[in-house]
Amino acid sequence: MKILVCISNVPDTTTKVKFVEADTKFDTTGVQWVINPWDELSLTRALELKDDPSTGVKSVTVAHVGPASSEPTIRKALAIGADDAIRVNTEPSDGYYVASQLAEVIRKEQFDIIMCGIESSDFNGSVTGGMIAEFMNIPSVSAVSGLKIENGKPLLTREIDGGRETVSVPTPFVAIVQKGIAKEPRIAAMRGIMMARTKPVKIYEPMEAQSLTKFIVFEKPRPRAACKYIDAENPGLLIQLLQNEAKVI
Amino acid sequence: MSVLVYTQNWDGKFKKSSFELVSYASKVADMLNVSVIALSIGAVENDELKKLGNYGAGKILNVNNEQCKILDNQVYTNIISQVALKEKSSVIIISNNNEGKAIAPRLSVSLKAGIGSGVSKLPVNLNPFTVYKRTYSGNAYAQVVINSEIKILTLAQNSFDLFETTNNSVIEDLNISVDSSLLKTEVKDVQKMAGKILLTDADIVVSGGRGMKSPDNWGPIVELAGLLGAATACSRPVSDEGWRSHDEHTGQTGKIIAPNVYIAVGISGATQHLAGISSSKYIVAINSDKDAPIFEAAQYGIVGDAMKVLPKLIEAVKELKK
Incomplete structure (x- = not known):
């Protein structure tokens, strides 16, 4: 069984988000780039499955669509434990374009389980995983918070409104992964960092594909009104304000 | 068309x-x-x-x-x-x-x-x-x-x-x-949580953070939520510690919610937490640390010990319901 984890390169979650060029571009000055948090959790779960010989998982590959400047993020995934990596050498212009590229790579390389984070923390599109599955005409399971392999058969837990379901689909499939899939992201050890330097990164040139959307301008959220403080000795006033001023209870 | x-x-x-x-x-x-x-x-x-x-x-x-x-x-x-x-x-x-x-x-x-x-x-x-x-x-x-x-x-x-x-x-x-x-999906098992107000549907949410100090202190949060017809939520450290189920985790990697009012109790307000709640119409912060960043996001704030403030709030809501 071969697992592919698709990873996106995003600004560290504590980044102070700023824009340049009349708010049309994200300001990358001084930004730390990291593996998208949900992709990192997917990778962690994939490696846990590989660590358990009973699952029959033989390899974990990561794939990324991006220019050479995202190489450090790929190396980080290799340091955490992925066996090898694929990079499609192009700017990830939108979800449709990225999914087209990844679907092409997956067709060539063949994987049994394809894992994608449910969204990226920068564009918050929640589209890539589902799109890959439709391009390939294979099943997808979304909002996956658990993945195990029993007697060679993958079983997925998916979150539904007000509960969860255990489902199975035949391989190959795309698992679109959310919180819960792994407890905490695995951290690279020194040995892993050393080994990552020599692990193979295969580079594909992009195929001809379209983008269907374009970000044209960004804005920062409007600052909220200053906080109104209520005396801790008299919290009843808060209830009155919520009822009469905010009118929300 | x-x-x-x-x-x-x-x-x-x-x-x-x-x-x-x-x-x-x-x-x-x-x-x-x-x-x-x-x-x-x-x-x-x-x-x-x-x-x-x-x-x-x-x-x-x-x-x-x-x-x-x-x-x-x-x-x-x-x-x-x-x-x-x-x-x-x-x-x-x-x-x-x-x-x-x-x-x-x-x-x-x-x-x-x-x-x-x-x-x-x-x-x-x-x-x-x-x-x-x-x-x-x-x-x-x-x-x-x-x-x-x-x-x-x-x-x-x-x-x-x-x-x-x-x-x-x-x-x-x-x-x-x-x-x-x-049709390739086979459902093997369904677990539904009956009777709970869904976090993503709720108009009012009462949420607890690490400032609650122990899972044993959740009683007043649950009681206040019950009185207000609210859903309960929590911050990431709380779900990571297993104090509350991960379905309640609200924040960047958890649930993104937009209730009419979000009451954050003992939550400091890290960027990642705010990412999950910033679309709330009103944010209320109750925290003993007056410098906690949650107060910058909140419209109403109480600086004080949650375990002392919550019982008084519960009394006030009971008064209101009379």
């Missing part, structure tokens, strides 16, 4: 969010000067379907065949796709909830339709078709141009008001055949 809105049902019933979705679709249809068609998949009674007409759906299509008893993303995508082509829909509107996120991207590829995901208001421009969406996990908003012929918009929950109108709707049962080989 039409605007097609897919309205999910929960055991044959719609929710407030379904009506928000239809209200939104009918405002978009007004902008485009076309009609609104609502699509429901699965077993829903006519009385229930008719309710979609109160918010502007002119035609209500009902598809209920063998293959749609469980959610299979390929089957649902195929049905919606067929209906969209048949009805010549130029805009398709879906919720940005779990089911919407599962279907919309597949539909995008199937119809070669660009997606504006998680939109929170009406399109800002029709030519080029431009939508407004949350980005950088709530640290920014963006205008996004969709340049395909068909557009898909997924609407952020709790971001649009209800608009009632005269109900002139007609219901039509639609026979859509789906290739049975598409």
